[in-house]
Amino acid sequence: MSTVALKDVTKVWPDGTVAVDRVSLDVEDGEFMVLLGPSGCGKSTVLRMIAGLEDPSAGAILLNGEPVMDLAPRDRRIAMVFQDFALYPHMTVGDNIGFPLKLSGIEPGPRGERIGDVASALGIGDVLARKPGQLSGGQRQRVAMGRAIVRRPGLFLMDEPLSNLDSGLRAELRAEITGLTRELGVTTMYVTHDQAEALTMADRVAIMRKGVLQDLGTPTEVYGRPATLYVAAFLGAPRMNLLEASVYVHLDRYIALNLGEQALYLPWNDIRARAISHYHGERIVVGMRAEALTPVAPDTPGDVLQGRIRYLEHHGHESLAFLDIGATAVVVDELGKAVTETDAETGVVRRIGGALQRLTGRTDKTVLEREEAEKASVLSDPGRHHRRPAELAVRLAPYPAVSPGHPLAINVRMDALHFFDERGDRIDVGWR
DSSP states (O other), X not given: XXXXXXXXXXXXXXXXXXXEEEEEEEEOTTOEEEEEOOTTSSHHHHHHHHHTSSOOSXXXXXXXXXXXXXXXXXXXOEEEEOTTOOOOTTSOHHHHHHHHHHHTTOOHHHHHHHHHHHHHHHTOGGGTXXXXXXXXXXXXXXXXXXXXXXXXXXXXXXXXXXXXXXHHHHHHHHHHHHHHHHHHXXXXXXXXXXXXXXXXXXXXEEEEETTEEEEEEOHHHHHHSOSBHHHHHHSTTTTOEEEEEEEEEETTTEEEEEETTEEEEEETTSTTHHHHHTTTTSEEXXXXXXXXXXXXXXXXXXXXXXXXXXXXXXXXXXXXXXXXXXOBBOEEOTTSOEEEEEETTTOOEEEOSOHXXXXXXXXXXXXXXXXXXXXXXXXXXXXXXXXXXXXXXXXEOSSOSOOTTOEEEEEEOGGGOEEXXXXXXXXXXXXX
16 A cells, blocks of 8 residues: 655745745545646656655645654655666676666566566567667667566656657556556556646646646546636647637526627526626636537527638648637647737736725726726837737638638537636636
8 A cells, every 4th residue: 555645735946936836735545646737847856855855845745644743755755767777887687677676686587577567568578688788769768667576666756757759658557557546456657747647647637837836637528617717728739719708697598798899698507607607797718629520500599700711730540720719819828827818029918807896896997997997008109019819710621612711600609618717726616
């Protein structure tokens, strides 16, 4: 049995940089937990603190329910696999795999048997006499994994072990790693910046941003019901379409979501309608993935948006059309908050409005007049600022008979829309 618990763990570097900010996380026995996020988000630091290679500035780390702050790394029953393999170049493959057993004082006979079993399981039984310099990248990675597995640890920590390999080999080793860890029943924490690895390998995914845990759940949960705007923008290929929408409530009928020149109508009997109705007269962010959009005939009734193709991307198995529907795109700034205007040169950002009405109680007309005045001042200085038109990504058949400038109508699955407030938090009820 091996469980991991992080309780409000924080790591602050000597220069004051907060690498990890009050992260709490529980990993169950035998679970494959993936820490996902961009470079510098703190995910590797979390792994190093669990291994005992770094000391947390605050908080507690528990293994099997027991604090480990006073335990040396060698006493934690942890095996770690690094990005750069960290093999001994002067030793053979067999000696590299068996080195932890040698240090533990295991006799050559039993040691050789365990080395052979692990090497056979990893498909490197025929290269035990070679040295790392004579191996391919994939073989060296298997040796590094073998050296970790042979110890029969209670916990695997894997720090981007596949990032140095080509895409074909990564896909092959993804299946091997998940198969082996589940066969062995070993609790695993795996760090990656690759969302494909996270969504295909994990039992649960913990998504981090600037040291803060943004979301936690199964791959289906974090992809289908992202907790924050940042998670919504981070996951998915193509990325989720994020649009600014003005909310207008028609009681007991529907909620109009004005997307610039067009609108979508959320039925009043939709479970999400009551939560969104609190934003009447304000702006929110509406997210829609490409799979929620279907090309239809222009006169099709229902929830349909009209647009023109700005450009096309051909991917062999499908084509992506990017539509201008007269809406405004929402980008995600460095803090993970929603913004709709960017400075063309310096990246200065402005958050979308709405908080003023809550604080002052001003009428819809007053707020809208203020917003229109702001837009006019921004647009009067095109050299500094610009409003970014939305480019709605839509999946089409491979090499369709359309071209840039071609009109296209798309049906929107209203039940597949995502809603976020100006802080970047999900607007929903009972969403997990």
